[in-house]
Each structure stands twice: as structure tokens, then as C-alpha cells.
Amino acid sequence: MSAADPLPPPRTTPDGTAPDGTVAAAVEARDVSKVFFAGGGEPVWALEDFSLSLEEGSFTCIVGPSGCGKSTFLRILGGLEERTSGEIRTSAQSHAIPSAFVFQEHGVFPWMTVRDNVAFGLRMSGVGAAERSRIADDWLERVRLGSFGASYPHQLSGGMRQRVAIARAFATGSPVLLMDEPLGALDAQTRMLMQEELIALWEAERKTVLMVTHDIDEAILLGDSVIVMSGRPGTLREDITVPFPRPRSFDVERSAEFSALRGRIWDLLREDQPAARSAA
């Protein structure tokens, strides 16, 4: 993140909505490429000239064949991976944690209580004990873990642990949330419940969210737009706007429009299948 240049301050209120209704780009990536040299084999271009612009307060989902570099892109945005070339601008450079990351699994610290996990980002950015425990408790209530603050992660189910991870990201107050298949390790029912909760949380907060998923339905259900990536090296294939109004619920999944959209994305991904196969 350190290499990202700050944009001129966005004309937005702290909660991310612009006062005059216009939206600024919260994150802008231009021609980002990443090459891996692993194990002395052929260099692998995980990403090649990938550009993406995220509007302030938008929910964007990335889908793509496995190995297309979608997670790599997310990790580059989150400062967990260095890019080989390209430019990234984020509007939130002044924030202590410019973007908060949600990992798929095993991302919460097993040695901290649920409350300490949720408050971790705040603690690292120097928020006082009383303030951070107030914020953490508030977020625990909102993800329905109010009575589990003193528990340790191993005492929770997988779904509850992911709620901790999500609460931790929201609690930082960071304007950008990066989610790397946050619901990917959950069973189907838990996953659907969590999707609903995530919609509700996001619709209340309107953070800028970029979420990597391999679930097309999830991408359409949650996202304002769905980015379809091509197989390795990952490039932008199509940027699809999801037309469903907010607030959303699972009802949209029963509409013909939803099926058509799912079919279209699936076709795009299928065209890339040879690439996906060779990458698998």
C-alpha cells in the first residue's frame, strides 16, 4: 500500500456517501501485472495489465477460473503482495488501515478472544481501550455474536468465526473492504445465511467492497457489478452491472433476469475453460 499515491481528498462524508450524490473512485488500479517465479519453473504471469476502478461505496465481485489471479489482485490491493508493474491509487491513504482484509479461513487469531480479534485493527491503529471495546461490542452485536465476546475462536463454529472476521474488517472503520472468498469454506446453508447477513451489513454501511468468489450466484446476489476475469494470465474479460435494486434478498435468485445473468457469466467462464483446465 505504501507505494500507492494518494488521490486528492474525495468529496465524501466519512461514511462513504457523497453529499451531492456523485461517486468518486475509491480504488483505481491501472495495468497491474504480477509475475511469479516459483520453484525454478516457467515464470507465471498471474495478472497481466489488469485495470479496475471501484466506485466509492460500491460492492464489486470478481469471478474467474481458478488460477486467474483474482486473489493475487486482491492481495496486491491489500498490500500483502507486491505488484510487478502497474499503478494503484486509493483515496483512503490517510486512514490507518486503508483497506481491511477478510480471509477465507484461519484468518482470526486463535490466541485472542473474539472481542480482541474484532478490536485488533483498532488497537493497531492506536484507538484507546474503552473506545475500541465499545466499537468491538457494537460490531459483535451486529453480527449476532454479542454473548461470545469472551470466547476463543476454537469454541465457535466455522460460520461464527467468519462473522468474527467480517466484524473485524468492518470495525476498523476502513472505507475499503477486501474479501477473499470469505464464505468459501462454509457449508451451503451457513453460506446462504451469511450472504443475507453480509448484504444487510453492507447495505447499512455502504463501504467500498471488493470480493473474490468462485460462486456465481453469490457474486450476482451481493454485487453491484460482477467482474469476470479470463484465465491465466488474468485480464479483465467483462464488467457486468447487476441490475437488481437494493435492499436485496434471496427473492432475486428466483427471477428470470437472475438466471439470464448467471447463464451469461457462466458462458463467459466456460469459454475460458481450456485455460482453466491447464491452470488447474
Next chain:
Amino acid sequence: MSAPAAPSAPHVGAGASTRAERTIEAARVLRRQENRRRAFYLALSIATPIVLVLLWELCSRTEILDSRFFPPPSEIAATAVGMAGDGELWTHTWPTLMRLLIGGGLGAICGVAVGLLMGTFRPLNAAFGPLFAALYPLPKIAIFPILLMIFGPTELPKMIAVFITTFFVMQISTVAGVRAIDSKLLEAGAAYGARGLDRFRFVVLPGSLPFIFSGLRTATGTAVVVVTAVEFTGASTTGLGYLIWNSWQLFMPEKMYVGLVVIGLIGAVLTWLLGGFEKLVLPWRR
């Protein structure tokens, strides 16, 4: 399960009609079984050593066992009481304890600190990793004469021998512990802004504590061996190792066994204390 009970078994659960009552009854039965089993295992774990000691006593008194080599436990106990009374036991226990606690304690602290640094900073590991790995298998007792040569027959070389032993065990366990931290957790730390000392305090140290504690248990065992061995040598006239060795030379088997039991107890108590401390520090471990 459901309300309409099978007509063929109308008296099942006759004493407890409601669901709640039946739940309580079932829980009570289960708990009773569990308690009975636990009490049985506890009794077994206490009775076995007692029976063995009684057997020893019996065999020794009836000369099935040679009582010169295996004096009856009652005589060993009587000797122990006598030695405790005239202070002889304490004059040997205290130095051994000090050597263990000071040498081993400092060795553990330094080993953990160096291990944490080596596990985190790659240049440091590159510089010292291979060297320490080469030194580790070297029997620490073999260094003892060199230490004696340098420091003379004082307390210092004995403590240093224990120090070196625990240092290496702890350094290696700690580096392994840092390596074993899930990379996702290190990334989570980085993603949420844990840098420098915060990274140590909130991510690296707690993440490697399980390995550190298993290292401490190994180190305790090894340190007890080394302190005993060091006290066996002529460089020592105190300590439980000296007591055992000297009693052999004077052929006083009872005293030998007293020394053996006490040093065993020290090892056991230290391990037990570590276990308690671990539970306290690592409440997140099942």
C-alpha cells in the same frame, strides 16, 4: 421423542413425565456413569504405584530382591526423614535447584528471545542458523571440562552447562514455533497494521507459544540430566548428583535412592508447574 407414546410401553419414564424431567433424569444417569468411571481410573492410577512399592518392600524383606541393591522402601523413607532432619538433604537439594532455576531459567529466556529474533529476521537466521544447528547435537557435558578450565570449580561452569543445554533446546523450539505459525495469521497481522514490536507481541510470540511450551518441557528433562551429570563429576561436592555418586562410592544405597527420588520429584514438579503455567498462558488451546 414425540408426544404420542407407544401404547405397548406406557410405563416408560413413568416417574418422569415431562420432557424437562426426562432430560434431567437422562443427564443424571449419564453423569453418574461418567463420575464412576473417572473415580475408577483415578483409583487405578494411585493404586498401581502403591502396589508396586509394597511389592518391592515385600520382595526386599523376603530377600527375593537383593536388599543390598534394593533396600526396602520403608528404610529409604526412614533415611530420607533422617537426612531431612539433620539438613543433609537440603544442603544437596538447594544447590541443584539453584543451578536448574538460574542456569535453566536464563537459558530459556535467552533461547526464546534469540529464537524469536532468528525466526523473524532472515539475515540473523542465515548468520546463526547453521552454526547453532551444528552445535546443537554436541553433547553439552563434553563442554563441561572446558568450562571448568576457564572458570575453575565454582558454581559458574555448572550453571553455564545447564544454561547452554536449555538455550539450544529453546532456541530451536522457538524458531520451529515461529515457522509453524499459519502464514494466514501473519498476513492477517500485516493486513491489520501490526508492525515491529506489535507484530512480536500480538502475532509472533503468541503464535509460537505452543512450541515454546513443548520445548520447555523437553528442556526441563534435559536440564535435570545435565545438572545431575555435572554434579557426578569431581568438580562438585554439593548437589543431588553428588549425593547419588558419593553414596555409591561409600556404598550407602538408601541415600542413593533418596537422591534419586528427590531429583525425580524436582523434575516432576517443574514439569507440573509448567503444565499449569501453560494452561494459564494459553487458554485458547483445547
